[in-house]
Amino acid sequence: MEIDLTTPALLFSAISLIMLAYTNRFMSYAQLVRALKEQYRANHSSVTAAQIANLRKRLYLTRAMQVTGTGSLLLCVVSMFFIYIQLYLVSIYIFGLAMVLLIISLAISVYEIYISVKALEIHLNDMDE
Template identity: 90%
Template sequence: MEIDLTTPALLFSAISLIMLAYTNRFLSYAQLVRTLKDQYRENHSAVTAAQIINLRKRLYLTRAMQVTGIGSLLLCVVSMFLMYIQLYMVSVYIFGLALILLIISLGISVREIYISVKALEIHLSDMDS
């Protein structure tokens, strides 16, 4: 089975939507950082400190998700260019790398979701006492 120029192009819309979701997530974290910082300055609670630690992990994971997603998109473009200049075998391997980066990005996203759920559990923990 051979791939043509349209095969990597099919991932453009998917990767673009994923990147939009990652960017929205990052922007909401930026707002949350500001809020938590203000809360921690007013009251050094253990819950707020735990939230900040959790949020730091999520920020690093979001950065990794964005970098691997952008890398995937970049390799799709490179793959298309290589097909255009008729280096088909190299383009197939580059496209394979793009797919691997996308898989990694999505895997990191799943991990980040689990950590986000933990953040909500921390937030709700002070209601139990």
């Protein structure tokens, strides 16, 4: 099986958009961390502590999503280089690995969304009390 330069290049736009979404998510978490820190200093509530613990986990997951997404993009470029120097078999395996990293990044994203919903549930349960 032979691939050409356009095959790995197809993932560029998808990965770029995903990375933009991950960066926006990270920026909103940074704002939330600052707000929760001030809230926790003012009032040491168990709800705020639970939110902080949840947010810490989400930050680590976001970092893992960004690392695997960036790794995927990097391997796409490496794959293109190997296509350019006509090492097609190596490029196919590297491109396959790039797709695996992208799948892992998306799976982590789904898990992080699940945890984000838990954070909102904590917040809503606090309103019920």
